[in-house]
Amino acid sequence: MSKIIGIDVGGSTTKIIGYDQKKLFSPLLVKANDPVASIYGAFGRFLNENKLQLSEIDRIMVTGVGSTFIDEKIFGIPTHKIDEFMAIGLGGLFLSKLDKAIIVSMGTGTAYVMAEKDKAYHIGGTGVGGGTLLGLSNRMLNVRNFSDIVDMAKDGDLRNIDLSIADISHVDVGSLTRETTASNFGKNVDLATKADVALGIINLVFQTIGMMAVFASRNEKVNDVVLTGNLTNVPQAKKIFDELTALFGIVFHMPAHAEFATAAGAALAVPGSRTKEI
Secondary structure: OOEEEEEEEOOOEEEEEEEEOOEEEEEEEEEOOOHHHHHHHHHHHHHHHHOOOHHHEEEEEEEOHHHHHOOOOEOOEOEEEEOHHHHHHHHHHHHHOOOEEEEEEEOOOEEEEEEEOOEEEEEEEEOOOHHHHHHHHHHHHOOOOHHHHHHHHOOOOHHHOOEEHHHHOOOOEOOEOOOOEEEOOOOOOOOOOHHHHHHHHHHHHHHHHHHHHHHHHHHHOOOEEEEEOHHHHOOOHHHHHHHHHHHHOOEEEOOOOHHHHHHHHHHHOOOOOOEEEO
16 A cells, blocks of 8 residues: 655645555654755655655645645655644644544644544634743743743742742632632742742743633633644643643643644545545
């Protein structure tokens, strides 16, 4: 059986993954500022690492903002563009093994997609995402590298940055425990370290994304939320989303290879009304 390639072309990264025999294989990420160069670079590297010939590829499915720059078949192979929100939905469900869920794509900003089986539609989004994390860290800490921010935050203490329920009340407030954040950066003591600030930025970004997911799940009457995108690699994320699950009962899923969910969804898509052959 010929293989299908899914490619998600972002602003600065391109993700590629293969699909064969109902299984995904060899996820790969390439960084490049030029979307066309990144597509061809990623595809060439993918073929080389998997020792594949062009004749073994049945079709290529591309999605993402950078896919608009592709207006011809890639190496003559049948190439289709797929609606990005459909790709997010299909990929999130496949990786999580769920039939119905809110899929959250955490990239530079954040998109929320309602997905059920082979259907998906965009329900909203927020400009808060990875771009916010990098921008605030650059402005407040003069740190521009993503991994440096994450490493710095490991020794941080949110009690020096965020105002909690415990700071304003001697008892729990309704269903909110004393550890619940009352105000992000609402405390910010004079002795707060750079590590504290870094953790505060990460916490602000993920709590904002998570609370919007809670509201979306209630609106759509769905209890499962699947987290995808590059921000799933931030180690502090799991604890933050676990705390939201404890507070609101919404189940947050972070499947393996979650950063490749959109590329996976592209590979899984069947050519039709939500796709366009180039």
